[in-house]
Amino acid sequence: MKKFVLITAAVLAMAISAYAQEKQYKPEAMDFSLELNYTPGTLSSGSGQTSGYFSLPEYGVKGRLFLGDRFAVKLNLGFSTTSENDKSYITNPTDNSVTTNENISSSANFSIMPGIEYHFGDFKRVSPYIGAAIGFSAGSTVRKDVGGAVSTRANRPVFGFAVNAAAGVDVYICQGLYAGVELGLGYGLEKTGRGKTVSTDATGAKTETVGDTEDINTTFGFFATPSIRIGWFF
Numbered sequence: 001m002k003k004f005v006l007i008t009a010a011v012l013a014m015a016i017s018a019y020a021q022e023k024q025y026k027p028e029a030m031d032f033s034l035e036l037n038y039t040p041g042t043l044s045s046g047s048g049q050t051s052g053y054f055s056l057p058e059y060g061v062k063g064r065l066f067l068g069d070r071f072a073v074k075l076n077l078g079f080s081t082t083s084e085n086d087k088s089y090i091t092n093p094t095d096n097s098v099t100t101n102e103n104i105s106s107s108a109n110f111s112i113m114p115g116i117e118y119h120f121g122d123f124k125r126v127s128p129y130i131g132a133a134i135g136f137s138a139g140s141t142v143r144k145d146v147g148g149a150v151s152t153r154a155n156r157p158v159f160g161f162a163v164n165a166a167a168g169v170d171v172y173i174c175q176g177l178y179a180g181v182e183l184g185l186g187y188g189l190e191k192t193g194r195g196k197t198v199s200t201d202a203t204g205a206k207t208e209t210v211g212d213t214e215d216i217n218t219t220f221g222f223f224a225t226p227s228i229r230i231g232w233f234f
Contacts, residue, residue, distance in 0.1 A: 025175060026125075028066065029068045030065070030067075031065075031233045032233060032234050033178075034232055035062045035231040036055065036056065036229075037056065037225065038227055038229075039055065039228075040228070054230070060077050061078070062075070064231075070118055070119050071118060073114070073117075074114070074115045074117060075115075076111070076113040076135065078112075078137075079110050079111075082105075082106060083106040085102070087100060087101070100148075101145075101146070101148075102144075102145070103145050104143070105141070105144075111135060111137035111138075113136075113162065114134065115131055115133025127170040128169045129167070132164065132165050132166070133163070134163045135162045136159075136161055137160035137162075138159055149201075149202040150199075152197055153198045154195060154211070155195050156194070159193070161188070162186060162189070163187050164223075165186070166183065166184030168225075169181060170229075176234070179231075180228070180229045180231070181224075181228065182229065185221070185223070187218070187220045188220075189218045189219075191215070192214065196208060196209070196210055197209050
């Protein structure tokens with residue numbers, strides 16, 4: 001009996017040890033990861049050599065929560081703003097007075113894309129997967145033109161929708177660190193609404209008009225991550 005207990009304990013110890021070795025690289029249930037993209041050899045240095053750089057994924061910050069060995073949920077959050085300001089100065093030859101014309105263009109956009117992944121294979125450091133995601137974005141574009149005492153401000157809403165199906169692979173370099181690539185098929189739609197334009201004349205009177213143009217852009221096709229995904233899980 002004593003010998004049987006010792007043998008059973010030894011077998012359990014070896015099984016636990018093998019399980020721990022198998023799981024020391026891949027994440028387990030409730031592990032969370034964050035990702036960056038790494039693009040090697042694209043920036044030129046002063047010596048003429050190239051070096052890589054890190055950047056956010058296409059849709060912004062990407063996080064994954066592993067529900068188990070096979071399934072993971074992911075979420076991409078993105079936020080971006082742009083602004084451009086152009087000024088021109090016109091001199092009146094009669095009295096040498098200067099009139100300033102200013103054109104300001106800006107935009108802001110927020111996006112969210114949740115998804116799910118299924119990981120398969122029983123490799124020690126390699127985890128291929130397939131997945132799908134659906135996303136939405138909202139924002140606006142603003143253009144303001146000021147010439148002397150007269151100004152106009154046009155504001156147009158922007159709405160976007162996207163759905164992607166993807167396949168990829170994660171390669172675990174060491175515990176908590178992995179690299180990977182991803183490709184897939186996606187559809188995207190972006191709609192820029194008619195918006196409103198407010199004009200202010202020299203007396204301060206305002207006139208509001210509704211735009212007469214609506215833009216819709218759609219994309220469909222295969223996509224590939226143009227860089228290596230680098231992730232850390234906790």
